[in-house]
Amino acid sequence: MKNNSIWNIEIKKDNPLKQELTTNYLIIGSGLTGVSIAYFLSQKEKDIAVIEQNELGSGITKNTTGKITYLQGDTLLKILKTNGEKVAKTYLQSQIEGMNLLVDIIKNNHIDCDFTLAPSSILYQDKNSHDDFYLLKDFLKEANISISHTTLPLNISYLKKLTVDDTYLFHPLKYLSKLKEITQKEGVTYYDDTRAINITKNKTDYLVTTNQKTIHAKNIIFACHYPIFHFPLLFSFKTYLEKSYLCAFPFATKPFSAINIDKNVHSYRTIQNHIIYLAKTKKLGFTFDDDLSFTNLQNHIQEKYHKKIDFQWMNYDIITPDFLPFIGKIKKGENLYLATGYNTWGMINATLAGKIITDLITNEDTFYQQLFNPMRKTKIKNIITGNTHQGIMFFKSYFKKDYAYITTINHKKYGIYVDEEKKRHLVKLICPHLKCYLHFNSYQKTWDCPCHGSRFSIDGKVIKGPAIKDITKKID
Ligand SMILES: Cc1cc2nc3c(=O)[nH]c(=O)nc-3n(C[C@H](O)[C@H](O)[C@H](O)COP(=O)(O)OP(=O)(O)OC[C@H]3O[C@@H](n4cnc5c(N)ncnc54)[C@H](O)[C@@H]3O)c2cc1C
Structure with missing residues (x-):
């Protein structure tokens, strides 16, 4: 059994930044967000550099489950309950459009990334989730989403399910490395082992200190998952992280994905002759005992499917106070952009980020600009709900x-x-x-x-x- 994700491919490392650099656009981070932004931006603008503190995709992207679906666990429900029906509908529409954008990129560029059409399902397993399930069902009906009767090809216990057939699966790292190659052909330069440490403003540009050489950039795009600044957004106080344990076990079946909407999250997807299973803990910090969590995972797979695990790994993602991503400018009058906070649904949102940030830079109208604006007002109630936990963790950490x-x-x-x-x-x-x-x-x-x-x-x-x-x- 390997203690790493199933997404293992050989990735050629780029050199670190060995000389001072002056560039028009600096993207910090080469996960799915950074490379997607480089993809869209390089079709409109030139002089783009990407710095990465480790190597391509080595952050959250390497440890994702990589489902491409607009039926995103309980995210739609949370958006519906927190922001109302209008916002939830717009978010759903954004995810369908984003999914189509991603599909077009794969098809138009003939990207070989195990891309396949696969039904995705939302289940509920605990009777306490009955009302939520029907709220979501009604919402999807109202939004004209066509629910299918496709059955699950794996033995998963549930009370009811909702399935859509027009969703996809892929190999996120194969996709990412091909997308990077395309952007390199467009002139984008990449520097690995180059970590942004500090950013100051000059008269005409920004000065970025790295662990290698200094960079002068006219525009900076933070695609580094967790931003490296506290101000202006107070990001660390508005968001929290959710941690999940994942594994892959051998099981050959038709492509599918499924996730429940209950308190204890369980998610499944196929990849070639394996199934990836995810068990999500609540919030980062509540579970420190990784050994025990992995033992539980192994026992579960052994008891339920009589299989041994081939790969096991863990991952965290950022949860925002209103469950909507942060994509856009971080301060008026500055050329600083951010794309993150995808609430564990980053495949489509990173693609959308590429389009939205490029549209913002090239002054094109972006329909979703308002919805994802990182400067949007956050209700105090939502910050407190999300961040009581951060405070608890701060004090708990000392004991x-x-x-x-x-x-x-x-x-x-x-x-x-x-x-x-x-x-x-x-x-x-x-x-x-x-x-x-x-x-x-x-x-x-x-x-x-x-x-x-x-x-x-x-x-x-x-x-x-x-x-x-x-x-x-x-x-x-
Ligand atoms: C358990 C789990 C399962 C998921 N499953 C799905 C799924 O099925 N479908 C889906 O759509 N989404 C899923 N997601 C979400 C998705 O994986 C992420 O939202 C997405 O991968 C984030 O990509 P990113 O490029 O923004 O971040 P990352 O991949 O983390 O990229 C950021 C990069 O920035 C680099 N970096 C950080 N700081 C610096 C610095 N100072 N200088 C230079 N470089 C820096 C990092 O090394 C990293 O490579 C899942 C998330 C989790 C946690």
Whole structure:
């Protein structure tokens, strides 16, 4: 069994930025968002560079389930309940259009990415979700979505289901690497191992400090999943992260995907002769015991399907206060753009982000500009509901005792991990992002932030943001 996602393909790494760079457009992050933006933008504009702190798709995109569907678990329900029917309808329409855009990109460019038509279903398994299920059913009927009678090809227990047939599946990393190649042919340049650390404004452009060389850019697009700034959006206070455990087990059946709308989320999709199964915990931080979560996953698959797992992995995504993405300008009068907050539905939304940001830059009217505007007002009630958890996690992080080891030097606490060769690795225990206490992840041997999901290696190097600084500490 492999402790990584099933989406493993060979990816050729690009060189880091070795010389100062001046560019018209700088995209930070080469996940599905960054490359989709590069794709649309390169059809209209020139002089585009993409920097990536690791390598192509190494963030959330590498660990996704990669379903292309407008029936998105309980997201439509949440949007309906939080924002009303009109907004929910517009969101649904955006997802259908975004899906068609993605399909066109694949077909027009003949992208070989295991792309297939596959019905997707929404189920409910717990009788407490009865009312929600019928609310969603009525909403879809009202929106003229045609529900089919296609049956599930896998034994999944449920009370009722809604299925649509016009949705798709693909291999997200195959798609991403081909899309990148297309943009390279259009002149987009990529730099790996290049992390944006700070951004300041000059008279005529922005100055971006990286862990390599400096960049002068006229426009910056943050496609780095979690933005590296606190102001102006106060993103860390408005959003939270949801963590999921995933696995793939051998099972050959017709292509399909399914997800429930109950409290404990279960999701399924096929990929060639495997099924990807996902179990979602509530919010990041509530479950620290990854070993136990994976054991539960393995037992479930063994008991229900009599199969052994071939791959297992985990992933987090950002949940926004109104369950709508943040795509657009982050401040009036500035050339700074953001695309993130897809509430675990990023395949279509990243594609839409490519179109919307390009339209904004080229002054074309964007129908969904208002809906996804990152500067939109957020109801205080929604921020409090989402972020009571962040506050709890901040305080809890100081009391939880699951560190590898903890030591005090000059009245300050440090974390120590002792490796198999008895070598000690010392790190600072406070996350440089917003000062939460870090926890040792014994499963992946990393130091993790329970508040916003930053992760550090045992030697304190940032593996995943929003933190941009390392927590290294030398042993004297
Ligand atoms: C468990 C799970 C299942 C999902 N399943 C689905 C699904 O079935 N269908 C669907 O539509 N969506 C799904 N999603 C959502 C989807 O995977 C994500 O929304 C999408 O992949 C996000 O892409 P991204 O490019 O915005 O982020 P990422 O893929 O994280 O890309 C951001 C990139 O920016 C880089 N970066 C970060 N900081 C810096 C910096 N300072 N400098 C330079 N580079 C930086 C990172 O290394 C990373 O490569 C799922 C999400 C989760 C968590």
